[in-house]
Amino acid sequence: MTWPSVQINQINQLQGETDEIERVLLFVGTGGKNAGKVLPVNTQTDFNALLGEGDSTLKSMLNAAMLNAGQNWSAYVRVLGTTETGDGDNKTVETESWAQAVRDAQTVASVEGVVLTDAIANKAAINEAAVLRDELLAKFGRRVWFILAVQEPQQGEAWADYVERLSALQESIAASSVQLVPRLFGNEPGVLAGRLCNRAVTIADSPCRVATGALQALGRDDLPVDGNGTVLDLATLQALEAKRYSVPMWYPDYDGFYWADGRTLDVEGGDYQVIEYVRIVDKVARRVRLQAIAKIGDRSLNSTPGSIAAHQSLFAKTLREMARAGQINGVTFSGEVKPPQDDDVTISWQSKEKVAIYIVVRPYECPKGITVSLLLDASLTESN
The missing domain is CATH 3.40.50 (Rossmann fold)
Structure with missing residues (x-):
């Protein structure tokens, strides 16, 4: 027999903002x-x-x-x-x-x-x-x-x-x-x-x-x-x-x-x-560290396919946020990193109690050396 009761739990899903120490x-x-x-x-x-x-x-x-x-x-x-x-x-x-x-x-x-x-x-x-x-x-x-x-x-x-x-x-x-x-x-x-x-x-x-x-x-x-x-x-x-x-x-x-x-x-x-x-990888590391701490002892992170897929998405959250781009007057301003690909977060269980998570960070290209070549076309062309 079970004594009649109602219990309401507040679940903290840690979806809030984290303090930004970058630029300080x-x-x-x-x-x-x-x-x-x-x-x-x-x-x-x-x-x-x-x-x-x-x-x-x-x-x-x-x-x-x-x-x-x-x-x-x-x-x-x-x-x-x-x-x-x-x-x-x-x-x-x-x-x-x-x-x-x-x-x-x-x-x-x-x-x-x-x-x-x-x-x-x-x-x-x-x-x-x-x-x-x-x-x-x-x-x-x-x-x-x-x-x-x-x-x-x-x-x-x-x-x-x-x-x-x-x-x-x-x-x-x-x-x-x-x-x-x-x-x-x-x-x-x-x-x-x-x-x-x-x-x-x-x-x-x-x-x-x-x-x-x-x-x-x-x-x-x-x-x-x-x-x-x-x-x-x-x-x-x-x-x-x-x-x-x-x-x-x-x-x-x-x-x-x-x-x-x-x-x-x-x-x-x-x-x-x-x-x-250095800065972009440090930023990813700071935010992923907070996510990993919150998962200590949480059995929702396990070796089942559903759990691995869900946590691949979870640990890719920082990359998705950093990849957000903006567009003003037709000009695109790139995010801090490229959007994560399907296999950029890999979860590997090493034992019943230890799991390794690998995250790929992809920076954008940056033109620090620009070469412009000019071609001269001296051929005759008909004018209308």
């Missing part, structure tokens, strides 16, 4: 007030009130990022503290570890990327960034990429010597999440950060996209010079880009400065040599 970055650097604090900023923030009245690299890069990102830009700032030891001629100033500052900021700021505004001069900081991505992924499941500022030419250093020094700096390092940005004009790391956060385009768009507009607030009005006063040329920028540096550029007879490409330190032939591929 953490800027870390020295200079200014509020050292040791994680500070939220946006287009309405008074940087002088927040960071102090004096000039600082951190403040100028934040301003450059805001100007290049445009509307609805927001970010976090972590000012590094300094400690003085000794006195007189023996006094030394030590700066707080930037990597530790990023770790501490995780309690407040979940971000897509980190921008280190203090220029690096050795491999240690690059390796530290690569390790930090793996650490944040292991501890929090967070996928973070990095923009590291690199020193400009020093006194007496010619462009050729500078290229040689920077070639050695990145040599033998494999870090697909790290971008090295030389400070030639001054504000390049902030400019690139802002360009990547511009909401007029998607995260799948390259920073080299000319239609996005010219770069703003590079840091100086004339071309940079090396340690001997020689003006920067395109050949030097091309050599740096070939060595996996992310640099600005210009086109002769075309006004404005633009970006060359969002190069990363991925290995030769790797899938993630440009930042847009």
Whole structure:
């Protein structure tokens, strides 16, 4: 016998929106007030009130990022503290570890990327960034990429010597999440950060996209010079880009400065040599992770054909959403990825309790090298 009763259950199908951390970055650097604090900023923030009245690299890069990102830009700032030891001629100033500052900021700021505004001069900081991505992924499941500022030419250093020094700096390092940005004009790391956060385009768009507009607030009005006063040329920028540096550029007879490409330190032939591929796969991973967590212990995910078909559709949801395109005045604006094909999500049961899910992400093609060939037709034709 069963006692008469009615039970009503509310089923949460997890169909709501998830927080978007894409286009939100953490800027870390020295200079200014509020050292040791994680500070939220946006287009309405008074940087002088927040960071102090004096000039600082951190403040100028934040301003450059805001100007290049445009509307609805927001970010976090972590000012590094300094400690003085000794006195007189023996006094030394030590700066707080930037990597530790990023770790501490995780309690407040979940971000897509980190921008280190203090220029690096050795491999240690690059390796530290690569390790930090793996650490944040292991501890929090967070996928973070990095923009590291690199020193400009020093006194007496010619462009050729500078290229040689920077070639050695990145040599033998494999870090697909790290971008090295030389400070030639001054504000390049902030400019690139802002360009990547511009909401007029998607995260799948390259920073080299000319239609996005010219770069703003590079840091100086004339071309940079090396340690001997020689003006920067395109050949030097091309050599740096070939060595996996992310640099600005210009086109002769075309006004404005633009970006060359969002190069990363991925290995030769790797899938993630440009930042847009890192970003779209990171975005898919963040959203699929939430879906997978919700399926822990859920027996509706099983090896029956019906379950596998249903969950192939479920785990393809992120790809379908990212593939949505728009059309304005006959011009199609592509989504972040191509629409998923039938076999782009594969579910394979390894045991009674373990299942492996494989997802294929297909980026759109992007024209970074365009060749136009002209043909002359000098044949006689009859005119009406």
